[in-house]
Amino acid sequence: MPKADPQDILFGRIALHNGFVTEEQLKNALKVQYSEQKPRRLGEVLLELGYISSDQLQLILRSQDMRLDMHDKRLKTRKRDILFGAVAKRLGFASQQEINEAVKKQALLREQGKEASLGEILVEDGVLTVSQVKTILSYQRRSIMVCQGCNKRYNVVNPIPTRQVKCPECGSLLVEPEVLDSPKVDASIEEEIPSGAFSIGEYIILEEISRGGMGIVYKARKKGTNIIVALKMMLDEKESLKEEVARFENEAKAIARLNHPNIVSVFDLSCVGGKHFFSMEYIEGKTLAQVIDEGGTSIEEALSITRTIAEALDYAHSQKICHRDIKPSNIMLEGKTGRLVLMDFGLAVRQEQTLRLTKTGFAVGTPLYMPPESATAGNIKEYDPRSDIYSLGCVLYELLTGRLPFMADNPLELMVKKMNEDPPPPTVFNPKIPKPVAQIVLKCIARKIDERYPSARHLADEIASYLHKTRMRKKRHGILSKLVKYGAVTASLAAIAYATYIVTTQFLLRIF
Incomplete structure (x- = not known):
């Protein structure tokens, strides 16, 4: 062969x-x-x-x-560069093809005895801007800092807001430059985060939980108590636009108005030393994204999860708040209780607000789960409850099939597909999905907003109705199985009795 x-x-x-x-x-x-x-x-x-x-x-x-x-094993890409490329693609800064070309160029340079980071190559190729590199590095818990004394540049791993970092060469303080002109650095420094070593306001920092392009989340303890909270703060407000600071504050205020068991609770919003942060309940468990990566759920479990989040969204919508960033990584599954919690209202908006927190016509959210109307959103009227329903429908689609309805190399191509193509039925990827369930999914992710469920309550009710009918059908099937079994046993006993009667009759006839 x-x-x-x-x-x-x-x-x-x-x-x-x-x-x-x-x-x-x-x-x-x-x-x-x-x-x-x-x-x-x-x-x-x-x-x-x-x-x-x-x-x-x-x-x-x-x-x-x-x-x-x-x-291609010859490329020997470093883990941090693989992660860099993955983040660049997820944020829509580069396509997979552009990243692959940069990886090949990096391998050629390495063969010549030269070293260059993936970020440097992508900037030289005109794919990324230096600002975009900085955003990607923040997702990797990295930040480019410059020494005030010797002007050396460092890639600082795990930079901690409010904590000073010193140059290992001259001992001077490192600062983040207001304008970053190049992604090149002289060396790297890794910052340790000793538990309880520093505090922010009335909270003692225990460990870092996660970090994104705009914010960082810590596990913290309130001073003088055993109360554990999650503390979210902005990474660098000197570099942040006023709109980003306003959006950060808007998240805290939006969640603070909500009181629902399946929505994360916010306790307070504070500002210390020019750093804005807010505390919220600490959820110990895993995200729905982790659940999917570990093998996913059954069809019934997927529907139950969707129903619970739909009910939480219905409550938020009743308070005139849309989430706008529903995705598996923003849904937590609490370890001890199994409670589902909707997180990260960073893009949430009041329905009567204007788009003053974003540039006009600029789509915000995660493209993979974003509804088609978001790509051309020119006013807040486009962001109504049915946009959240679309995103939740994409989550359900992924739970049922292990993939999303649309795939593309870049966000623009993805949104064009969403605007012009009907999504493939989930049964294409999982034939075991019952027809009524496939219809629920497709109604959630309909291209035209008017063809979706009119509210999250309608979606929750339809799922509840389907689950009830399914359970009743299983119950009837169980009862029927027992009756059939009972009938078979009864028939067997009757057959034995009849056989006994025949044998006994024959015996008596012989005697008499």
Whole structure:
């Protein structure tokens, strides 16, 4: 048998992993492929044999294009550069193709004995701006700082707001430059975060939980008590736009107005030394994104989760607040209680507000879960409860299938698809999904906003109705099974009794 082509190997793995083909079908297709004088691509053979559809072929090819270059072992990409590329792509700053080209260029430079970070190469290629590099580094818990004494530049890992960092060369303080002209650095410094070593206001910092482009979240304890909270603060307000500071404060005020068991509670909003922060309840558990990565949930569990979050959204909507960033990483599953908690209202807005917290027409949110109308949002009227329903529908889609309805190399292409194409039914990727459930999903993520559920309450009620009918059907099936079993036992006893009667009668006839 000839040596398999790497592209066909990857194609087969993707098709098998997504459940498009069985192992037997894949083996059969490979036999057909290798029997040909001029072997065709594996995808063509699978399509001709009727094992995959043309839509599935295109989906696999797109996924293959995004992953193929990363399978080249010669690239030897460092973990921090892999993470850098992943964040750049997720934020929409670069496409997978642009990142792959930069990785190849980095490998060539390494062969010549030169070292360059992925950020440097992407800036030189005109793909990223220095400002975008800074944003990506903040997601990696890194920050470029300059020494006030010797002007050396450092990539500081785990920078802590309000805490001073000193230059290892001359001992002078490091500061973040107001204008960053280049992503190049002389060395790296890793900051340790000893538990309880520093405090912010009336809170003692215990550990860092997470960090994003705008904010950082710490686990903290209120001084003089055993009360544990999550403390969220802005990374660098000197660099932040007034709109970003206003959005940060808006998050705290938005959640503070809400009182619901499935929405995170905010305790207070403070400012110490020019640093704005707010405290909220600390949820110990895992995000829904982690649940999906660990293998996902059953269909019934996925529906129950969606129903709970829909009820929380219905309450928020009744208070005239839209979330605008519903995604698995913003939904927590509390470890001890199993309670679901909707987090991160950083983009939440009052329905009667204008878009003064964003540039006119600028879409905010996570593109993968963002509704199509967000791409052209020119006023706040576009952000109504049905936009949140779309995002929640995408979460349900992912829970049921392990993937999202649309895939693309960059956010622009993704939003164009959302605006012009109908989403593929979730049954394409998981045939076990019942038809009524698929209809619920598709109604949530309908392209036209008027075709979605009119409210989160309608969605929650429809899921509740379906779950009730399913449980009643299972209950009836259980009762019926017991009756059938009882009938079989009764019939068996009757047969034994009849046989006994015949034997006894024959015996008595012989005697008399």
